Amino acid sequence: MQPKDVQVFPIAAETTLLRSRTWDRLKFEAEYARQRGTTANTYLIRGDRVALLDPPGESFTQIFLSALKERQDPAEIDYIVLGHVNSNRGKTLQALLELAPQATLVCSKPGAIALRTILGDRLPETVAVRGDSCLDLGGHHRLEFVLTPTPRWPGELCTYDSKTHVLYTDKYFGAHVCGDQVFDEGAAIYRADRRYYFDCLMAPHAVQVAANLEKLSKKPAQLYATGHGPLVRYDLSELSSAYRDWTQQQQTRKEAVALLYASAYGNTGTMARAIARGLETAGADVKLVDCEQIDPDAIGAIVANTAGFVIGSPTLGGHLPTQIQTALGIVLSTADKVQLAGVFGSYGWSGEAVDLLAGKIRDAGFSFGFDPIRVKFKPTDEDIARCETVGAEFARALKRRQKQRPARLVSSDSQTARTEQAVGRIVGSMCAVAAKKDNRTELVLVSWVSQSTFDPPGLTVAVSKASGIEEFLHSGDHFALNILPESKRWQKRFAKERSIHGDTLADLEIGTTENGAPLLNGALAYLECRAENRMDCGDHWLIYAVAESGKVLDLQGVTAVHHRNSARA
Numbered sequence: 001m002q003p004k005d006v007q008v009f010p011i012a013a014e015t016t017l018l019r020s021r022t023w024d025r026l027k028f029e030a031e032y033a034r035q036r037g038t039t040a041n042t043y044l045i046r047g048d049r050v051a052l053l054d055p056p057g058e059s060f061t062q063i064f065l066s067a068l069k070e071r072q073d074p075a076e077i078d079y080i081v082l083g084h085v086n087s088n089r090g091k092t093l094q095a096l097l098e099l100a101p102q103a104t105l106v107c108s109k110p111g112a113i114a115l116r117t118i119l120g121d122r123l124p125e126t127v128a129v130r131g132d133s134c135l136d137l138g139g140h141h142r143l144e145f146v147l148t149p150t151p152r153w154p155g156e157l158c159t160y161d162s163k164t165h166v167l168y169t170d171k172y173f174g175a176h177v178c179g180d181q182v183f184d185e186g187a188a189i190y191r192a193d194r195r196y197y198f199d200c201l202m203a204p205h206a207v208q209v210a211a212n213l214e215k216l217s218k219k220p221a222q223l224y225a226t227g228h229g230p231l232v233r234y235d236l237s238e239l240s241s242a243y244r245d246w247t248q249q250q251q252t253r254k255e256a257v258a259l260l261y262a263s264a265y266g267n268t269g270t271m272a273r274a275i276a277r278g279l280e281t282a283g284a285d286v287k288l289v290d291c292e293q294i295d296p297d298a299i300g301a302i303v304a305n306t307a308g309f310v311i312g313s314p315t316l317g318g319h320l321p322t323q324i325q326t327a328l329g330i331v332l333s334t335a336d337k338v339q340l341a342g343v344f345g346s347y348g349w350s351g352e353a354v355d356l357l358a359g360k361i362r363d364a365g366f367s368f369g370f371d372p373i374r375v376k377f378k379p380t381d382e383d384i385a386r387c388e389t390v391g392a393e394f395a396r397a398l399k400r401r402q403k404q405r406p407a408r409l410v411s412s413d414s415q416t417a418r419t420e421q422a423v424g425r426i427v428g429s430m431c432a433v434a435a436k437k438d439n440r441t442e443l444v445l446v447s448w449v450s451q452s453t454f455d456p457p458g459l460t461v462a463v464s465k466a467s468g469i470e471e472f473l474h475s476g477d478h479f480a481l482n483i484l485p486e487s488k489r490w491q492k493r494f495a496k497e498r499s500i501h502g503d504t505l506a507d508l509e510i511g512t513t514e515n516g517a518p519l520l521n522g523a524l525a526y527l528e529c530r531a532e533n534r535m536d537c538g539d540h541w542l543i544y545a546v547a548e549s550g551k552v553l554d555l556q557g558v559t560a561v562h563h564r565n566s567a568r569a
């Protein structure tokens, strides 16, 4: 394999590209299956002042600095502009700043926060730019900044040079592909790589990407200077409109379901059509695919654009037919783990196919929207009705899932933020702890509630020390745990204030439990609790209480769950 190197190329007036190249796949691309190598593109703009845009990550630190020093004295670099900040760049930045201690770092505000974590004491003067900020390098090189945050890169920043009409697009419009070609002449050869890059890095954040594309389109760019892969000169308008189409497709894919099947004698096909009817009745958009009739390459594209997949197969000779084996391989390598799965099939006596499918899909980490369905030979009317029902259930489960998934998963580069994010993924049910003493009622929203003992039935609840209620929760005190249903009403009410007491209780209908504890009208269930013990834990008290009695008030209701982006949100 060709060794790593740095390709240097002038791309516009006083503007040089330094492309750190690897023909191998980099560590950070673990998610990226197309092994075509990559380039980390850095740009040097020499106006009256010198700006270096986007030094590469640590895989290239030494070769990049050697190549840079041959062309530019680092001691004369005025600005280092960072389209995004991550720890992978930390090592190169540290080495670069030793050679260029005079340089000012330029990045977005979230970028500056991440830099503080990465560089610590060694952080030099840093300018956090806003969306309307400009940096005049002299010689008519005026850098205009466009903030393009996505949950994955909250601090992303693109830069436009109004002299050269070059738009430095950081993560946008790139591709992980390595070669000698700097620009994209014969652009069609890159389209599959660019689409794959989009699917891996942009598609999950389609809403934010669409908004950012809109901002970028305001710059009259003649060249997209990408962060990775070939620069976009020849495919500029087509790639821009393809990005818009792809984001739009992504936003409408929400409840599409890929229903893949094969059927030698028509029985599994009958089941497939019944499941499809059920799905459609419940509002899903079904892509029904007979795997014997489709080019396997098309299966990946279909599955990548759906929120769930269902696979049906007959058992033939104790196995899956080849077309289903192929389809399964494609599905498992393409589908996102958040996609919901389903399995069905007709059989004659042993019926291994459904178990095989379910086992592989389960082992790959997917969860199911219905229990696998097996039908012996020809489906009866009852079987067909059952297939329709599970189709509809699957569509509803999909809707619920999408509602429950947090709108934004903000990824971060600092270890602390990553830990907080991970802690934030622990979900808890939304409850209101309510207590009354001396005619004073206090009510506080909590989501850190957990059953702790079976005998006696006991639970722990964490209550903020800042909330007024903690003084009502000493050993022997009684309180009610009101378990809230999924409802916008409660979300809105508690968005205003989490801790409610005094006059602000007036808009709530509060009854009493049998033991006289405050019961919130509209609660899904309640538990009458007696505090037994408490532990001093940082900014919270952890209360252990015994549930003395309780009742589910709405048997059909679903408990509200508190999804968070981070431990602090």
Ligand SMILES: Cc1cc2nc3c(=O)[nH]c(=O)nc-3n(C[C@H](O)[C@H](O)[C@H](O)COP(=O)(O)O)c2cc1C
Residues within 6 Å of the ligand: 262, 263, 264, 265, 266, 267, 268, 269, 313, 314, 315, 316, 317, 318, 319, 346, 347, 348, 349, 350, 351, 352, 376, 377, 378
């Ligand atoms: C050649 C052949 C092999 C079969 N092997 C099995 C088998 O190993 N186990 C089983 O349960 N059924 C087996 N069957 C029965 C089929 O699974 C059954 O007929 C099923 O309804 C076919 O579904 P389809 O109409 O969707 O193709 C076999 C059928 C044929 C024709």
